[in-house]
Amino acid sequence: SKRYTITLLPGDGIGPEVISVATNVLKFAGFLEGIEFKFQEMPVGGAALDLTGVPLPEETLSAAKQSDAVLLGAIGGYKWDKNEKHLKPETGLLQLRAGLKVFANLRPATVLPQLVDASTLKKEVAVGVDLMVVRELTGGIYFGKPRGFGTNENGEEIGFNTEVYATHEIDRIARVAFETARKRHGKLCSVDKANVLEASILWRNRVTAIASEYPDVELSHMYVDNAAMQLVRNPKQFDTIVTNNIFGDILSDEASMITGSIGMLPSASLGESGPGLFEPIHGSAPDIAGQDKANPLATVLSAAMLLKYGLEEEIAAKRIEAAVLDTLSRGYRTGDIYSDGNAFHFSSGNPRIEETRGVMHLYRD
Ligand code: NAD
Ligand code: IPM
Ligand code: MN
Secondary structure: OEEEEEEEEEEOOOHHHHHHHHHHHHHHHHHHOOEEEEEEEOOOHHHHHHHHOOOOOHHHHHHHHHOOEEEEEEOOOHHHOOOOHHHOHHHHHHHHHHHOOOOEEEEEEEOOHHHHHHOOOOHHHHOOOEEEEEEEOOOHHHOOOOOEEEEOOOOOEEEEOOOOOOHHHHHHHHHHHHHHHHHOOOEEEEEEOOOOOHHHHHHHHHHHHHHHHOOOOEEEEEEHHHHHHHHHHOHHHOOEEEEOHHHHHHHHHHHHHHOOOHHHOOOEEEOOOOOEEEOOOOOOOOOOOOOOOOOOHHHHHHHHHHHHHHOOOHHHHHHHHHHHHHHHHOOOOOHHHOOOOOOOOOOOOOOEEEEEOOEEEEEOO
C-alpha cells in the first residue's frame, strides 16, 4: 500500500479543532483506498511562540519540507496581536509559505446546491457559481522591501510597504493560472490596478505576453475595484481569476460569502516542486474558538485538495468531496451555514465516520 508523511500544523484558535476533524476524515479516506498516512504534528503561529519563542521553529519548517504534504489549520489571536512583527503568528505563516516556495495559491469558491440558501446573495445570482481564484502567494506587498516604520520630513511617524513584482514571479503564476483555466472552462480574468500602480502595469503586460502560449484560453483584464463589485453583481461571469497576493486575499474572502460561509472554503498552495501547503482560507476565529462552533468543512475540503493536488490521489479526494456533500444533504450544519433554524454543532467533538455502499458518512452522535 502507498505511504505518505503528512505534516499537521494545527496552529491557534479553531485550528486544532478543524485539523482534528480533517485528519480523521483523511485517515478514513486513505483507509478506503489502501493509503497509509504517517502524521507528524508540529507547532506554528502563536502555539509555536508560546512553546519556542518563534512563530515558525526551524524544526517545523524542516519537517514540513521533508514531508509529502502539509495540512495547516489557522494561526493568530488577540494574545499575540501586539507582538513585534517578527514575533507575530502571521509572520510564521508567511515564513512557511516562503520557506516552502509555494507561490501559487488556488482558492476555489463553489456554491453547493445544498447551501444556496446560506448565500447572502439572491438565489438566482448564487446558483451555479463555480470559480477559482489563483492568488500569487510569496510576493507583492506582503514581502516587498523597503518596509517598516520611520519619520517623514515633518518629523511625523510613518509606516510604509512596497508592492513589487519581478517578471519571473508574474510569469510563473500566470502559467499556473492559464493551466488552471484550461482544465476548467477556458476563461481567465486577470485582476490588477494597472490604472494606478506600476507593479500592476508590469503584471498586465506579462500576463498578456504569457497568453500567447495559451491560445485556447480566453483572457480578460479587470481593475480590482470593479472585480470586487462584479463578484457580488454577477459572480457567474467568472471562471478563473488570477491576481496578486493582497488582492487575492481580499477577493477570496469576498467570494467565500457567495458560497455561504468562509468556513467552507479550502485552498492549495503549490510551488515548482516539493510539498504543497493546504489550509482553509479562514483564520483562527478567536471569537468562536473552543466553543464547538467552528465549521470544519473548509479544512476537510483542504484535505481533499491535499489528496488531489499534493499526492495525485484523485479517487480518495473524490471520496472526501462526496462525504462533504452527503453530510450537507443529510442536514448537518454548523451555525455559520444554517439557514433553516436547525443549527447542528459538528466540530470539535469529532464526527463518527462510516462507510456504507462505498460512500463515506460523517455523523455527530
Ligand atoms: P477569521 O477568518 O478568523 O474570522 C472571521 C469571521 O469568520 C469570524 O466571525 C469567525 O468566527 C468566522 N469564521 C472563520 N472561520 C470559521 C469557521 N471555520 N466556522 C465558522 N465561522 C468561522 O478572520 P479574523 O477574525 O479577521 O482573524 C482572526 C485571526 O486569524 C487573526 O489573528 C488573523 O491574523 C488570523 N488569520 C489567520 C489566517 C490563516 O491562518 N491562514 C487567515 C485569516 C486570518
Ligand atoms: C490568509 C490570511 C493570511 C494572509 C494572514 C493571516 C497572513 O489572511 O491566509 O488568507 O493574508 O495571507
Ligand atoms: Mn485572508
